[in-house]
Amino acid sequence: RKEVEQDPGPFNVPEGATVAFNCTYSNSASQSFFWYRQDCRKEPKLLMSVYSSGNEDGRFTAQLNRASQYISLLIRDSKLSDSATYLCVVSRSYIPTFGRGTSLIVHP
Amino acid sequence: DAGVIQSPRHEVTEMGQEVTLRCKPISGHDYLFWYRQTMMRGLELLIYFNNNVPIDDSGMPEDRFSAKMPNASFSTLKIQPSEPRDSAVYFCASSYNPGQGGSDTQYFGPGTRLTVL
DSSP: OOSEEEOOOOEEEETTOOEEEEEEESOTTOOEEEEEEEOTTSOOEEEEEOOTTOEEETTEEEEEETTTTEEEEEEOSOOGGGOEEEEEEEEETTEEEEOOOEEEEEEO | OOOOEEEOSEEEEOTTOOEEEEEEOOTTOOEEEEEEEETTTEEEEEEEEETTEEEEOTTOOSTTEEEEEEETTEEEEEESSOOGGGOEEEEEEEEEOGGGTOEEEEEEOOOEEEEEO
16 A cells, blocks of 8 residues: 555646545654645645644645544635646655645636 | 755756766755656655755665765765666755754755656
């Protein structure tokens, strides 16, 4: 079993739609959780951290479920500029493991 | 503050040649990571340093790969000899120890796109 698993997609949605991604991780000792965004031919950049209590940043909401070992990202009111690959990241002792990413395409 | 700097941005070389990739982390960051990204395998951690010391190189694919960090502001990843299957984007990233007031957020450089013919 891979340490961090994501559905690669692509998720193809119209502008204004709500879309959700999930990510599962295998190591119960994982300590920190993140979502990164990677645009085509660019480097990954931090989108947001993920906490058990939930974390909201504008149209983006991230949630952690430690009992089930999964992380979610919800994007509301999708914009064309949200088109990118979203990487789930799980960290232990400050060392991250990246998922393969989920591709999102937002179309007019 | 300038972000993580990598050079070259693109490298095209022939099989068997030596390739050296360079990275300058963000000033003050004490962790440095080298990653490789391909369509087939995604983003793979190759090696990471803490305070210039290599901590875990278990991700280095084979002896043809080596990495050094002679000081806090410079690291190299060398491939000798290079092979076509080494073609990938190589990212360097740095972070600052959360235990010292930092965050384990990773800051990535723009990457080096390597093509081995």
